[in-house]
Amino acid sequence: MRVLLVSANREQLPSPVVPLGVLYVAAAVRDAHEVRVVDLCFEDDPIAAVREAVAGFRPDVVGLGLRNLHDNTYGSSEPLLAYYADVAAAIRGAAPEAPLVLGGAAITLRPQDMLERLRAAHAVVGEGERAFRGLLDGLARGDRPERVIRAAAVRRDDLVDAEVLVRSARPPAPRESLDDLPEPARDLVDPRYFEVEGTDNVQTKRGCAFQCTYCGYPDLEGRKVRVRSPEAVADEMAARAKVPGVTHAFIVDSVFNVPRSHALAVCDALVARGAPLPWVCYVSPASLDEEVVAAMARAGCVGAEIGTDSGSPRVLERLRKPFTLDQVRRVREAFRRHGIADCHTFVLGAEDETVEEARATLAFVEELDPDVAVFVVFMEDREEHTIGRARHRQALLDLLAREAPRRPGWVVPELSIRFGPKVTRLVRRERIRGPAWVHLAKSRRARAAIAP
Numbered sequence: 352m353r354v355l356l357v358s359a360n361r362e363q364l365p366s367p368v369v370p371l372g373v374l375y376v377a378a379a380v381r382d383a384h385e386v387r388v389v390d391l392c393f394e395d396d397p398i399a400a401v402r403e404a405v406a407g408f409r410p411d412v413v414g415l416g417l418r419n420l421h422d423n424t425y426g427s428s429e430p431l432l433a434y435y436a437d438v439a440a441a442i443r444g445a446a447p448e449a450p451l452v453l454g455g456a457a458i459t460l461r462p463q464d465m466l467e468r469l470r471a472a473h474a475v476v477g478e479g480e481r482a483f484r485g486l487l488d489g490l491a492r493g494d495r496p497e498r499v500i501r502a503a504a505v506r507r508d509d510l511v512d513a514e515v516l517v518r519s520a521r522p523p524a525p526r527e528s529l530d531d532l533p534e535p536a537r538d539l540v541d542p543r544y545f546e547v548e549g550t551d552n553v554q555t556k557r558g559c560a561f562q563c564t565y566c567g568y569p570d571l572e573g574r575k576v577r578v579r580s581p582e583a584v585a586d587e588m589a590a591r592a593k594v595p596g597v598t599h600a601f602i603v604d605s606v607f608n609v610p611r612s613h614a615l616a617v618c619d620a621l622v623a624r625g626a627p628l629p630w631v632c633y634v635s636p637a638s639l640d641e642e643v644v645a646a647m648a649r650a651g652c653v654g655a656e657i658g659t660d661s662g663s664p665r666v667l668e669r670l671r672k673p674f675t676l677d678q679v680r681r682v683r684e685a686f687r688r689h690g691i692a693d694c695h696t697f698v699l700g701a702e703d704e705t706v707e708e709a710r711a712t713l714a715f716v717e718e719l720d721p722d723v724a725v726f727v728v729f730m731e732d733r734e735e736h737t738i739g740r741a742r743h744r745q746a747l748l749d750l751l752a753r754e755a756p757r758r759p760g761w762v763v764p765e766l767s768i769r770f771g772p773k774v775t776r777l778v779r780r781e782r783i784r785g786p787a788w789v790h791l792a793k794s795r796r797a798r799a800a801i802a803p
């Protein structure tokens with residue numbers, strides 16, 4: 352069958368992101384089906400581009416990859432959903448006979464209303480490789496597959512009784528090793544990603560075993576951690592380093608440093624290949640010690656993003672974060688010693704946090720003095736906007752508006768403080784490559800070093 356995969360994401364901040372999931376899915380099906388990818392990220396007229404791609408290829412099936420429900424401000428998802436609906440309508444209009452299959456993080460997080468709203472034939476919830484392949488093979492045989500296809504790693508109670516879920520008699524697919532998956536179809540990537548910014552993405556594992564209350568990552572990848580062979584990861588990094596324009600890698604794991612033994616093994620394998628690319632990753636202060644930080648530095652890590660979330664022990668506990676503030680302090684010191692830039696994200700207004708606790712978070716950030724601190728004011732997806740809630744949010748934003756501008760490493764995307772198209776244009780004009788926040792961190796450190 353002819354299969355067109357469409358990556359709808361057009362978000363350019365903090366940087367354009369290579370559609371790794373779509374490329375994994377493309378690789379998993381192209382031995383049996385003819386596959387094309389159309390990426391709308393850099394298209395001036397995405398609707399015209401998708402119509403043209405459909406008309407030129409005449410696909411039997413169209414897979415629509417949807418990544419983000421939110422932008423960086425975590426405000427309303429309405430504008431994105433309206434855009435996705437336009438893309439879906441354009442596809443349906445140009446190929447009315449071809450089943451439209453939705454996939455990607457946005458679908459896994461909200462499968463049912465996305466199916467309805469985008470009037471699609473199917474939705475793949477969770478990892479797409481086996482599920483989409485099974486769906487295509489079924490369609491090719493003339494089967495009538497379920498409307499929602501759930502990947503084996505995803506266990507979501509709310510989906511079990513979902514109206515749209517036509518139960519399957521088939522048992523879930525057996526768990527395969529991640530090493531059995533073909534490498535992402537990088538020959539199909541739009542080269543403009545590496546002209547603009549230079550960061551490619553690599554995955555070393557899937558899953559997160561922690562249970563922070565608000566976090567959807569375990570829903571996306573499962574709670575059981577499955578790892579790739581460290582050698583395969585290092586080979587992939589070494590190969591990416593040879594691609595013109597690729598200057599950095601982002602390790603997209605939910606948490607790079609857990610399990611600890613795997614993180615150390617990946618670092619060793621990278622060192623054995625001469626630390627081929629500078630890279631950035633997400634870490635958790637839980638079980639992150641000096642030995643791991645030193646190994647990361649040797650292996651080429653230049654930046655670590657940390658979901659520290661709060662400076663209030665009570666709020667951390669409420670969020671079920673698996674670490675203490677003392678662990679955060681120790682990790683900060685270790686990164687400083689080993690020359691890895693750190694970027695901590697703080698979420699104000701989550702759970703029943705009081706304004707006093709929000710202030711305690713700001714005081715903690717001041718004491719911690721990370722290279723970069725990003726602040727987000729929490730908003731539930733489709734949260735009901737009561738007047739009280741709106742006032743509380745506004746009070747937190749006012750607090751940040753007063754405090755953040757005079758602290759050099761503080762970033763507030765929602766208030767465009769050290770974030771936004773203007774900052775990005777400046778960074779690109781200077782021909783700075785790799786994640787912009789790492790450069791903000793470096794320049795802060797350099798200024799601190801020469802300060803009297």
Ligand code: B12
Binds near residue numbers: 454
């Ligand atoms: C790494 C990461 C980043 C990095 C990316 C770095 C890089 N160069 O790649 C950075 C920090 C830059 C980033 C930024 C943002 N991110 Co982010 N990010 C992630 C993370 C942790 C991993 C994404 C990833 O690469 N996964 C690996 C690939 C292989 O998985 P995948 O894309 O999900 O694809 C699989 C399935 O979804 C499915 N699939 C995918 N496409 C398709 C298509 C079809 C047809 C089918 C059938 C299946 C299918 O199969 C794939 C293979 O199994 C996820 C959370 C998570 N654990 O998934 C959040 C996540 C994707 N990000 C999210 C968001 C919101 C953002 C930002 C808007 C805000 C922010 N700062 O976090 C920006 C937007 C950036 C942009 N330009 O789009 C959200 C998106 C959903 C939502 N809530 O809106 C997520 C899910 C986290 C969350 N908060 O819930 N992000």
Ligand code: SF4
Binds near residue numbers: 561563635658
């Ligand atoms: S450790 Fe990170 S990825 Fe895992 S549940 Fe907590 S916030 Fe989510």
